[in-house]
Structures are given as structure tokens and as C-alpha cells.
Amino acid sequence: METTPQFFRHSPGPFARFLVFALLSCLLIAEDTRFKYFPNLRQAIGVMIFPLQQIAYFPADIYDRIEEFIASFYWMEENEKLRQLYLENKAQLLTLHALEAENRHLRNLLGAVEKNQLQTGANVILAEILYTPRDPFNRKITLNKGSYHDIQLGQAVIDDKGIVGQVTQLYPWWSEVTLLTDKDHSVPVQVLRNNIRSIVTGTGKNDELALRFLSMNTDIQRDDLLVTSGIGGVYPSGIPVAVVQRIEQDSGGDFALIISTPVAGVDRNKQVLVLPLVPAALNELGEPAQGRR
Amino acid sequence: MTQDVYVPANNWVIAVSLVAALILNLMPLQGDFLVLRPDFVAIALAYWNVNHPYKIGMLIAFFLGLMMDVGDAGILGQHALAYCVIVYLTSVFGRRLRLFNAVRQAPQIGLILFMMQTVMVLIAISTGSPSPEWHYFLATVTGALLWVPASVMLTTLQKPKADPDVL
Numbered sequence: 001m002e003t004t005p006q007f008f009r010h011s012p013g014p015f016a017r018f019l020v021f022a023l024l025s026c027l028l029i030a031e032d033t034r035f036k037y038f039p040n041l042r043q044a045i046g047v048m049i050f051p052l053q054q055i056a057y058f059p060a061d062i063y064d065r066i067e068e069f070i071a072s073f074y075w076m077e078e079n080e081k082l083r084q085l086y087l088e089n090k091a092q093l094l095t096l097h098a099l100e101a102e103n104r105h106l107r108n109l110l111g112a113v114e115k116n117q118l119q120t121g122a123n124v125i126l127a128e129i130l131y132t133p134r135d136p137f138n139r140k141i142t143l144n145k146g147s148y149h150d151i152q153l154g155q156a157v158i159d160d161k162g163i164v165g166q167v168t169q170l171y172p173w174w175s176e177v178t179l180l181t182d183k184d185h186s187v188p189v190q191v192l193r194n195n196i197r198s199i200v201t202g203t204g205k206n207d208e209l210a211l212r213f214l215s216m217n218t219d220i221q222r223d224d225l226l227v228t229s230g231i232g233g234v235y236p237s238g239i240p241v242a243v244v245q246r247i248e249q250d251s252g253g254d255f256a257l258i259i260s261t262p263v264a265g266v267d268r269n270k271q272v273l274v275l276p277l278v279p280a281a282l283n284e285l286g287e288p289a290q291g292r293r
Numbered sequence: 294m295t296q297d298v299y300v301p302a303n304n305w306v307i308a309v310s311l312v313a314a315l316i317l318n319l320m321p322l323q324g325d326f327l328v329l330r331p332d333f334v335a336i337a338l339a340y341w342n343v344n345h346p347y348k349i350g351m352l353i354a355f356f357l358g359l360m361m362d363v364g365d366a367g368i369l370g371q372h373a374l375a376y377c378v379i380v381y382l383t384s385v386f387g388r389r390l391r392l393f394n395a396v397r398q399a400p401q402i403g404l405i406l407f408m409m410q411t412v413m414v415l416i417a418i419s420t421g422s423p424s425p426e427w428h429y430f431l432a433t434v435t436g437a438l439l440w441v442p443a444s445v446m447l448t449t450l451q452k453p454k455a456d457p458d459v460l
Contacts, residue, residue: 014380014381014384017350017381018351018377020351021351021354021377022374022377024370025371025374026370026374027370028359028369029368029370029371029374029416031370032368032369032370033368033421042369045360045363048360049360049364053319055316056320131321131322132321133365133366135365135366135367136425137367137368137422138366138367138422142366169366176366183421183423203423204422205423
């Protein structure tokens with residue numbers, strides 16, 4: 001066992017190597033979290049591991065096929081249910097169109113700023129959730145559509161109930177969505193009941209969002225629905241985000257601790273909708289709203 | 294590369310086992326399975342480094358870590374550093390570990406895996422992430438449990454290949 005002294009003449013010892021690579025990793029970590037000089041580095045590695053990922057998805061793929069096959073026995077029932085739902089929604093959409101026209105007319109009469117068009121059905125992309133990455137430190141999901149399928153950075157992602165998150169990393173054939181609950185993620189919202197504007201921030205915990213910087217006497221109650229306000233120009237306005245769960249007095253702080261739960265269920269459904277980017281015109285709309293404060 | 298007194302391992306077996314471990318790591322799992330899933334790449338790296346030192350350089354571990362970072366949507370460099378820690382610790386303690394059989398190596402490998410996970414947590418916390426739940430460290434336990442079957446499997450895999458290579 002003591003017969004390998006010549007090794008040390010050829011190359012540096014393990015600790016020196018380790019130091020070099022530790023330094024390299026630390027530089028990369030700093031680069032990735034702060035500076036982002038090489039945005040394409042991730043994509044390049046992503047393309048490299050793509051075939052491996054395809055192989056890794058293979059068993060899950062088979063499982064999905066089997067599940068689909070079993071579900072296919074209930075297609076008739078489901079079809080009927082969906083058709084009924086479609087008719088109901090269609091009726092609601094018709095009244096919505098009427099309201100929209102009326103709203104625009106009234107706004108014209110008042111001379112108010114033209115609000116952005118409701119983009120119902122305007123080139124939304126249906127994507128499937130591939131998997132939830134293992135990393136427990138951030139809240140992300142991976143979708144099966146990427147830049148090849150015309151997905152763009154910053155697009156909002158919703159499901160049938162509300163906002164899921166935002167596309168934050170783009171690969172050729174898949175993309176990463178940062179969920180609402182990620183600690184770095186904030187959404188401008190307003191309370192549906194009384195239009196109080198605020199910003200809801202992820203806490204890094206599952207199913208928990210925090211409404212920050214609202215004082216104790218703010219008119220906010222349990223079960224209040226928070227919808228996107230459209231300020232900031234990322235999310236279109238009026239999409240449900242979260243329901244207020246509990247309101248506590250922050251010990252020592254001046255603000256109330258308002259915890260809400262997101263309405264969208266990421267773990268429950270497989271398909272999500274990727275909304276088109278909000279046109280630049282809305283960014284101008286955001287300006288006066290911020291100036292008023 | 295420098296030759297150890299031990300039988301040199303076939304490079305193909307090493308490469309295939311590492312790629313297989315990477316694929317196992319990239320498997321889309323959810324819920325409890327995701328919590329319990331050990332880090333296969335870390336175990337494979339530890340195995341080769343303990344039993345055939347100097348076969349896998351830190352550079353390979355570093356690149357495998359980068360691939361895991363992209364696959365896991367984590368911070369770039371987090372797994373890379375963690376796998377370098379594995380290679381470093383196993384090359385320092387490898388000789389001592391080789392004195393034991395696989396069953397008695399398992400708890401010590403568990404300790405090394407625990408250190409790797411601690412490094413990952415420290416990196417995540419230093420970049421502002423909240424600290425994970427306690428069950429994040431369950432992967433260490435399953436990793437230590439997996440050590441025995443993994444090392445038995447990898448040893449038997451290279452046996453027919455290694456024998457004619459010696460002479």
C-alpha cells in the first residue's frame with residue numbers, strides 16, 4: 001500500500017486539486033447567482049444531457065402510456081362532461097365579450113386609458129409538466145416545450161385555476177418554470193374585493209405565499225382572493241393567484257404577516273398553458289399606476 | 294495514469310456505470326420517491342475512487358456535477374463542488390476504507406455522503422435559499438444502504454474483464 005510515491009512527483013496531491021476545483025466551483029456559483037456572464041453555458045450543458053434525460057424519462061413515459069390506456073375506457077364519460085363544461089364556459093365567454101365591449105365603450109366615454117385586450121385564446125401554448133427537479137432549494141418545474149416551440153423567456157404559465165409561475169430558463173427542447181412559491185419570485189397582485197394593490201412573494205415553502213408590507217389595519221380578510229394587477233407587465237391582469245389563509249401580527253414588526261396559498265395546483269395536473277408575453281403597451285400603463293403611489 | 298497495486302478497472306465499465314448513474318439521477322420522480330432517492334452519481338464516484346484510486350479525476354466529477362446542476366435546475370456549480378468533495382474525501386480515506394468489507398464501509402460512506410449534502414446545503418443557504426427540511430438528509434441513509442448492493446454489483450461487473458487484463 002505504501003508503494004506509490006512516484007504519484008506525487010507527477011501531479012499535485014488531492015488537497016491541491018480539490019482547492020483548485022473548489023475555487024472553480026465557487027466562481028461558477030458566484031457567476032450563476034450574481035453576474036450571469038455566460039447565459040449559454042447552461043443551454044450547452046442542457047443539450048449535452050438531453051439524450052440522457054430522454055432515456056431517463058423512458059420508464060415514466062411507459063407508465064404514462066399505461067395510465068392513459070386505462071383512462072381511455074372512460075373517454076366517453078369524460079367527453080360528455082367536457083362538452084357540457086365547454087357549453088357553460090362558452091355562455092360565460094359570450095357575456096364576457098359583451099361586458100368587454102361595454103367596458104371599452106364606457107372607458108371611451110370617460111376618456112380613460114385603453115386597457116389591454118383580454119388575450120383569450122391568442123396563441124397560448126399548451127405544455128406538459130415533465131418533472132419536478134429534485135433540488136429542494138428552489139421551486140421549479142420543467143415543461144416539455146422550449147425555444148424550439150416558440151416559448152420565450154418571461155412568459156407567464158397558468159393552469160385551469162390560476163397562475164403557476166413564469167418561464168425563467170430556456171433550453172431548445174424544454175424550459176424551466178419558476179413557481180410562485182420560489183423565494184425569488186414576486187407577483188404584483190390586487191385584492192379582488194377592494195382593489196388593494198400589493199406584491200405577493202414566495203416563501204420557498206410549498207403552498208405558502210407572503211403578502212409583505214401591509215399594515216395591520218389594512219382591509220384584508222381571510223379567504224380574500226388575490227388576482228394579478230397587471231402592473232409590471234409580466235402577468236396579464238385579473239388572473240387568480242392566491243387565497244389569503246391567515247393574518248398574524250408580526251412580532252416586533254410594523255407590518256402584518258399575511259400568508260396565502262396559491263390557487264393553482266402544480267402537483268395535481270399535468271398540462272399547463274403558457275401565455276404570450278404582455279405587449280409593451282402595457283408597460284406604459286404600469287407607469288402612471290406606480291406614479292400615483 | 295499511475296498504476297496502483299490493485300487490478301486496474303476497465304475504463305468502459307467506469308464510463309458506463311457513471312452514465313447509468315447519471316441517467317438514474319435524472320429520472321423524473323415525485324413525492325416520497327424523490328425524497329428517498331440516493332445520489333447515484335455520488336455513490337458511483339465514491340465506489341471507483343475507493344476501490345480504484347486515481348481512475349476518475351476531479352475534472353470528470355466536476356463535469357458530472359455540472360450536468361446534475363442543469364438537470365436539477367439548481368445553482369450551477371453546486372453539485373460540481375459536492376462531487377469534488379466526494380472525490381477528495383474518498384481519495385483521502387480510500388485506503389482506510391479498503392481495509393473493510395462493503396457492509397462495514399457503508400456507514401462511513403454514509404458519513405461522506407452526509408458531508409456532501411452539508412456542502413450542498415451550505416452553498417444553497419449562502420446564496421439565499423431557505424434551509425431544507427430534515428428529510429433532505431434521508432438520501433444519505435438510502436445512499437449508505439445502497440452502497441452494499443452497488444459495490445457488489447460493480448465488483449462482479451468488472452471481474453471477467455479485469456482478470457485477463459492483469460497479465
